[in-house]
Amino acid sequence: MTRERRPSAQTIKVLSALAHSRDAWRYGLELIEATGLKSGSLYPILIRCAERGLLESRWIEPDVQGRPPRHAYRILPAGLAALKRVETGHATRSDRKGNPACA
Amino acid sequence: MRITHRIAASLFTIARWLAGPEQREWIDAMQAEACDDAQPALGWAAGAVLSAARLRAARDWQLVAALLLAPPLALAVFLAVFFATAMVGRAAGLGTLPFTTPLVMALAVLPFAYALGRIRPGRAAKWLGLGAFLAFQALPPAIFSLAFGAPFVFWWGLNVAVYNLPWHVGYLANLAVWIAGAVLGGRHRRAIAGRA
Numbered sequence: 484m485t486r487e488r489r490p491s492a493q494t495i496k497v498l499s500a501l502a503h504s505r506d507a508w509r510y511g512l513e514l515i516e517a518t519g520l521k522s523g524s525l526y527p528i529l530i531r532c533a534e535r536g537l538l539e540s541r542w543i544e545p546d547v548q549g550r551p552p553r554h555a556y557r558i559l560p561a562g563l564a565a566l567k568r569v570e571t572g573h574a575t576r577s578d579r580k581g582n583p584a585c586a
Numbered sequence: 587m588r589i590t591h592r593i594a595a596s597l598f599t600i601a602r603w604l605a606g607p608e609q610r611e612w613i614d615a616m617q618a619e620a621c622d623d624a625q626p627a628l629g630w631a632a633g634a635v636l637s638a639a640r641l642r643a644a645r646d647w648q649l650v651a652a653l654l655l656a657p658p659l660a661l662a663v664f665l666a667v668f669f670a671t672a673m674v675g676r677a678a679g680l681g682t683l684p685f686t687t688p689l690v691m692a693l694a695v696l697p698f699a700y701a702l703g704r705i706r707p708g709r710a711a712k713w714l715g716l717g718a719f720l721a722f723q724a725l726p727p728a729i730f731s732l733a734f735g736a737p738f739v740f741w742w743g744l745n746v747a748v749y750n751l752p753w754h755v756g757y758l759a760n761l762a763v764w765i766a767g768a769v770l771g772g773r774h775r776r777a778i779a780g781r782a
Contacts, residue, residue, distance in 0.1 A: 510619065511615060511616065511619045512619050512622065512625070521629075521633055522616060522619070522629065522630050522633030522634070522637070523632065523633035523634075523635075523636030523637050523640075524633075525633075526612055526615070526616055526633065526634075526637040527637050527640045527641060529612070530609065530612055530637075530641065540615075550618075550621055550622075551617075551618045551621055552618065553615075553618045553619065554611075554612075554614070554615030554618060554619075
């Protein structure tokens with residue numbers, strides 16, 4: 484049986500940014516602005532997520548003439564499911580710890 | 587073309603080489619983002635090199651581990667054997683035996699150089715040998731300056747110089763042992779694979 488590794492906090496940030504507009508294709512630059520990550524951290528995460536089938540990528544022709552095509556990313560249902568699992572996990576752990584306000 | 591863009595273009599080339607053909611697309615993706623004039627091209631290029639290095643380290647972790655471990659282990663073996671032989675020589679009243687240091691240095695390095703070649707044969711073995719040689723030579727000065735604040739000391743060069751040999755002979759001999767060991771390991775691996 485293979486155990487699924489919990490995504491890192493940075494990976495969750497990236498998936499959350501992509502899930503925010505789930506049908507839209509987002510560029511690396513937009514994801515950097517949305518997550519606050521540096522390019523050296525963002526791209527290894529994007530590669531890992533793409534390899535695990537959490538997101539898809541494609542080249543998009545630019546609107547501005549003279550610019551090269553840009554790589555864009557979109558979250559896949561598996562990515563949304565992974566994000567949901569993490570959120571559910573957080574909620575479950577918080578419930579187990581108990582609400583301090585009720586103590 | 588501005589100088590920063592030239593440097594960035596060179597860094598992207600290095601990143602492509604590091605990433606390998608299967609991950610090259612991602613480096614192209616980063617370069618495409620860096621084409622925006624508002625973006626710091628050097629920052630993106632540095633990020634691409636970092637990303638490529640991470641990808642490569644994850645893919646070739648055995649190689650990275652071997653390259654990190656081989657020089658310090660070879661140094662530890664060298665020091666242990668060198669001091670043991672020096673103590674035996676002194677106890678036997680023979681003093682410092684001629685050419686003990688070069689001989690021990692060669693023998694201590696050889697198995698580790700061979701192991702590197704076994705991991706990655708072919709042309710890469712020679713580069714691995716060179717990389718391990720540089721790390722091996724850089725380690726003692728780095729350790730001494732970090733631990734004791736001692737100035738940079740020549741390692742093999744100084745030890746060979748005491749036998750009235752020029753210092754660069756020591757370095758070249760050490761380099762030759764690292765590369766020869768790695769090539770030997772690579773050839774042995776290919777020979778075994780050829781027989782199988």
